[in-house]
Amino acid sequence: MDGLTGNMPLLVFMVIGTLAVASSILVVAMRNPVHSALFLLLTFLCVAVLFVIKAAEFVAAVQVLVYAGGIMVLFLFVVMLINYRHLPEERVMSPVWLGGILVGVSIFVLFATLVRTGAYHDEAPTPVKTLTTVRESYITEHPSDPSKLVRRTRDRENRNAEAVAMALYTDYLVPFEVASLFLLVAMVGAIVIGKRELSAEEEEATPNFILERAEEEKDVKEIMSA
Amino acid sequence: MPSTAAYLMLSGTLFAVGLVGVIVRRNMITVLMCIELMLNAVNINLIAFSYRLANLEGQVFTIFVICIAAGEAAVGLAIIIQLYRLRSTINVDEARTLHG
Numbered sequence: 001m002d003g004l005t006g007n008m009p010l011l012v013f014m015v016i017g018t019l020a021v022a023s024s025i026l027v028v029a030m031r032n033p034v035h036s037a038l039f040l041l042l043t044f045l046c047v048a049v050l051f052v053i054k055a056a057e058f059v060a061a062v063q064v065l066v067y068a069g070g071i072m073v074l075f076l077f078v079v080m081l082i083n084y085r086h087l088p089e090e091r092v093m094s095p096v097w098l099g100g101i102l103v104g105v106s107i108f109v110l111f112a113t114l115v116r117t118g119a120y121h122d123e124a125p126t127p128v129k130t131l132t133t134v135r136e137s138y139i140t141e142h143p144s145d146p147s148k149l150v151r152r153t154r155d156r157e158n159r160n161a162e163a164v165a166m167a168l169y170t171d172y173l174v175p176f177e178v179a180s181l182f183l184l185v186a187m188v189g190a191i192v193i194g195k196r197e198l199s200a201e202e203e204e205a206t207p208n209f210i211l212e213r214a215e216e217e218k219d220v221k222e223i224m225s226a
Numbered sequence: 227m228p229s230t231a232a233y234l235m236l237s238g239t240l241f242a243v244g245l246v247g248v249i250v251r252r253n254m255i256t257v258l259m260c261i262e263l264m265l266n267a268v269n270i271n272l273i274a275f276s277y278r279l280a281n282l283e284g285q286v287f288t289i290f291v292i293c294i295a296a297g298e299a300a301v302g303l304a305i306i307i308q309l310y311r312l313r314s315t316i317n318v319d320e321a322r323t324l325h326g
Contacts, residue, residue: 013228017236024240024263028247033255040259043240047266050236053228054277059288063269066292071262071299078303079255082310093250094319100249104242111238120230120278130280167282168289179293186297194304196311224323225312 009053020046037075044068055131058161134159134166233274240267254309254316258302265295 023042030036044067051060094100133155142148156162168176240263247260269288276284310316 009227013232017232021236021239021243024243027259027263028243028251028256033253033259036256036259040263043263044266047240047270050233050270051273054233054273056273056276056285056288059269059273059285059292062289062292066296067262067266071296074299074303075255075259078307081307082255082316094252097250100246103249104246107245108238108242111242112235115231115234115238118231118234120234128277128280131277131282131285163282164285164289167286172286175290179290183293183297186300190300190304193301194307221312 013050013053016046016049020050033079034076037072037079040075041068041072044072055128055160058164061161130163132158132160132163134162230274230278233270237267237270237274240264240270252317252319254306254318254321255303257318258299258306261302262295262299265291 020043023039023046026039027036027043030039044063048060048063048068051057051063135153135155137151137153139149139151142150244260244263244267247263248257251257251260269291272284272288272291276282276288306316309321313320315321
């Protein structure tokens with residue numbers, strides 16, 4: 001943020017924050033889920049801009065790639081798989097909508113009270129240098145003896161992604177691996193839950209033990225839906 | 227530079243909007259979108275405090291939250307598709323086999 005002077009970040013925050021809140025309200029208010037998904041996309045992009053203001057460039061990039069690129073495409077695929085127009089016309093709102101809005105307003109008032117009484121209004125008291133700077137070591141010639149090499153360290157500015165990577169691959173290596181395992185389990189689970197039943201042609205080409213298992217699953221589903 | 231309090235207020239607003247959506251909406255896909263909205267509001271908090279405390283851990287945790295959100299969306303959408311195949315509906319009020 002060094003290039004931006006004066007109140008520029010505050011102005012960007014005002015505009016983008018208003019846009020984020022407005023589009024998040026439209027996510028809830030829109031009747032068509034495709035419109036909801038597109039407004040959710042707008043909200044995610046606005047939040048990515050807010051991350052950049054707070055010196056989190058790498059997280060902003062991840063936000064755009066994973067949320068706006070991955071999760072939103074998944075949502076849109078599902079909205080298009082489910083033939084929404086063939087569903088019976090029904091009320092969008094739940095019968096408890098008044099209570100829901102009441103809960104939302106009270107949660108908001110709670111947050112507002114907590115923030116207002118807290119000590120968060122002043123500007124950041126600490127420098128942000130640790131967020132964007134990495135210390136790297138390099139090898140150079142000895143100043144007096146040219147035949148020797150010495151190891152020095154220096155600070156590199158504007159290296160947010162590198163700093164996050166250093167934290168992720170050293171202090172948080174175990175959580176990182178657990179997260180990758182979690183993603184594998186989620187992927188396998190999504191495939192198992194979402195798979196469809198076989199057609200007649202596929203049944204002929206399928207080994208017997210798989211068919212027996214599919215029959216069992218069909219029985220379970222009939223019992224479930226009965 | 228916007229203060230931490232401004233970020234906390236924005237994140238509280240987004241969280242409240244997402245909570246209202248989870249309670250009020252009956253379309254299961256929209257409910258899942260509102261859950262994503264709430265997770266994102268938490269991310270804003272983490273980033274704001276990461277900046278305020280000049281500590282990278284907030285950003286690392288945000289990456290983990292994004293990762294969990296991706297897995298949750300994948301499994302949730304698979305459940306929605308399977309419910310649509312079984313019941314031909316994506317209304318949360320009609321999925322009450324477990325009497326929830």
